[in-house]
Amino acid sequence: MATLKLPSTIPSPSEDCEQLQKAFAGWGTNEALIIQILAHRDGAQRKKIRETYYQTHGEDLLKDLDSELSSDFQHAVLLWTLEPAERDAYLANEATKRLTASNWVIMEIACTRSSHQLLCARQAYHAKYKKSMEEDVAHNTSGDYRKLLVPLVSAYRYEGDEVNMTLAKSEAKTFHQKICDKAYNDDELIRILATRSKAQLNATVNQYNNQFGNAITKDLKADPEDEYLKFLRSTIKCLTAPEKYYEKLLRLAINKLGTDERALTRVVVTRAEVDLQRIAEEYQKRNSVTLVHAIAGDTSGDYEKMLLALVGHGDA
Amino acid sequence: MATLKLPSTIPSPSEDCEQLQKAFAGWGTNEALIIQILAHRDGAQRKKIRETYYQTHGEDLLKDLDSELSSDFQHAVLLWTLEPAERDAYLANEATKRLTASNWVIMEIACTRSSHQLLCARQAYHAKYKKSMEEDVAHNTSGDYRKLLVPLVSAYRYEGDEVNMTLAKSEAKTFHQKICDKAYNDDELIRILATRSKAQLNATVNQYNNQFGNAITKDLKADPEDEYLKFLRSTIKCLTAPEKYYEKLLRLAINKLGTDERALTRVVVTRAEVDLQRIAEEYQKRNSVTLVHAIAGDTSGDYEKMLLALVGHGDA
Structure with a gap:
């Protein structure tokens, strides 16, 4: 579920472009107006705005945003505006x-x-x-x-729901064998992760748990300092439970001494139209604080306002 | 250049379907009529015929062709009719x-x-x-x-013409080094073959020739009995000079004691709408006999007629 909020009536792309021009005009930039428009338009609408902007002003909207804005706020707005x-x-x-x-x-x-x-x-x-x-x-x-x-x-994975349980069982065994052998870069292991459908991988991960009594990501913690092993665990998480992967990424980005703004921006911007609602739920469950609250506590100014708008806080 | 010949006026899909039904009707099958229709329609037209056939007869044309025809002729017609x-x-x-x-x-x-x-x-x-x-x-x-x-x-290769000559030179050196080391399954070698654009690979192969005085495929002949090496040479040929690869495939299929019909059919059927004209030119240059002549000498009956129609022999 997306967190993006759209106003009940969407202005035409030319109206939006006119407003954006106003936000850029004069000495200061009207950041609030930019947020009010762009943070409340979906991908197709933003695309239309960019096209219209180019037709009427002969300039790429991204270029104008780039010169009008700065630092983290600029980075968030630019990334968000892209298709x-x-x-x-x-x-x-x-x-x-x-x-x-x-x-x-x-x-x-x-x-x-x-x-x-x-x-x-x-x-x-x-x-x-x-x-x-x-x-x-x-x-x-x-x-x-x-x-x-x-x-x-x-990869161009198959996306149907069909699952081959015999295969899931045998590939769970393969995983277990390779993990026992500490053969974390084994061809078979990589073949399974890189080619099987997500539904099939999910069944394999479940079978692993059933057959061997541990979550596969737990068994992959043999050496907590091993960076590649950490990477492998995250790969499996991204493929089978992306909301958990993103929750952790947000947690680390926010809790870090001096917030990791690049990561924070990337998650919010790339997931706001996809599953940020689900990620926010995971976040609250795991951290006993809402994502909105955590972001508000860790960011400030227009950057904060932009992120909060994308996380669905406040009115469109 | 394709060899497929289309009649000056194409009957409507329903007319074609009616004719096909006539070809299937009664005791014998009218193979000549099937060839006359299907071997002279392009991919989009055959697709339309299959759709129309299903709408009017409630049956997949491929299924009816399958039950009406047999052996090599059947295989060629079925493969050809598929999109x-x-x-x-x-x-x-x-x-x-x-x-x-x-x-x-x-x-x-x-x-x-x-x-x-x-x-x-x-x-x-x-x-x-x-x-x-x-x-x-x-x-x-x-x-x-x-x-x-x-x-x-x-792979989903880039298909533009742009070539990076510095890269071509350095990757030609990589190829040469790996070949000297007999590291034919080296990661770098495979990375280059599997990810670079065909234009870029072509430049690399040319640079190899310039820098080291031999064609790369020649230097890959170190051990003529090595099957994998043969496979690697053909991979490079397919990527940089497919018509040469196909010419050889046809030559071997036709000259084989007891023609390799599967290979012959595959080349004719998959290339007739693409570059079979170019392949036939290569064939004639290399074998001093036209491809039409070679096929006619090595096949017979409806199978021969079907292949010759696809090779562009005779009228549409």
Whole structure:
């Protein structure tokens, strides 16, 4: 469930563009007006606004937002305004660059999007970077991470509900055997994670629990300091219980000494139209405080207002 | 260039269906009429015919063709009538089954189709088999073949013409180093083959030739008996010069003691609407005999007539 709130009547794209122009005009920028408009329009509506803005003002709205705003607020508004596929392409590209490299962001995009969404991100990547996403991921990662990440971003998983229980049982055994052998980068293990449908993987994870008495993610905690093992656990979480993965990501970002704004922004912006409601519920259950409250306590100014609007706090 | 010949005026799908029904009626089957219709309709037209046939006769045309025809002719007509994406899904699925297993067919589909065509085949695979293509390939292949095939079928390559010459030079060096080390299943080598655009790979192969004085496929002939090495050479050929790959496949299929009809049918049927003209030119250049002549000399009956029609011999 999304947290995005839309007003009962949506102004036309040209009205929105006119208002945005007003927000940019004169000496100061009217940030509240920008939030009031953009944080309450869905992907299709924002796309229309960008198109209309370009037609009437001959300039990319993103470029104007970029020059009018600054710091975390700017970053949140820009990421949010992008179409989901373009945004994923951008995030994945940043995650393959040396200075902003992040295996985590790549894994997150590969594992939490639907097959169709991931495909659209790969198409947007072609269009924007004149290369393929898997090409850059393969070229810029290495070792065990590469071995896991390349098939994850290349997957086009089956999305039906059908589950083969015999297969789930046998692949749960495979997982158990590999974990016992500490063969965490084993080909079979990666094959299963990178190619099976999410429904099938879920059945396998359940079978693991039934047959061996522990959650697979628990058995993967053999060495709590092992960074790759941590990564593997999160991959399984992203594939089978993304809301739990995101809850933890938010928790760590918010509790960190000096909030991790990049992570906080990324989760709110990429999930507000998808399942942020569900993530917020997980958050409250786990932290005994609402996500709104936690964000409000940890951020300030226009950045805070933007995030809270996206989390569904207040009126549209 | 395609070899498929269409009549100057195309009958409506309902007229075609009526004629097909006539061809099926009574004691014998009118094979000539079936060829006259189906072998001279393009993919979109055949799709329309199948839809119309189902609407008017309540039966899948493929099922009726299956029961009316037999042996190689039947196989050719059925494969041809399928939509390209469905056909690729079917061929790939057959190639992952134990009795009809073929790493070659999987590689051929992964490497000679456009990114969009391969994606459509993967979508058709979902729809028909309730699984993903890469899932079955990964599950049913092993060793070096699996290591190469899974990323090949999962690729969604960039298709623009842009080439990075610095990269081509450095990756040509990588190829050379790995070949010198006989590290034919090396991660880097597979990464390059499985993720780079075809234009980029072509530049790399050219750079290899320039820098090291030999074609890369020649240097990959170190051990002529090594089956995997043969497979690797063909993969590079499929990616950079598919018409040469197909010419050789046809040559071997036709010259074999007791023609390899499966391969012959597959090439003609899958390429007739794509580049069979170009392949036939290669064939004539290499064998000093036209492809039409070679096929006519090696096949007979309705099967021969069907193939010759698809190769563009005679009138539509």
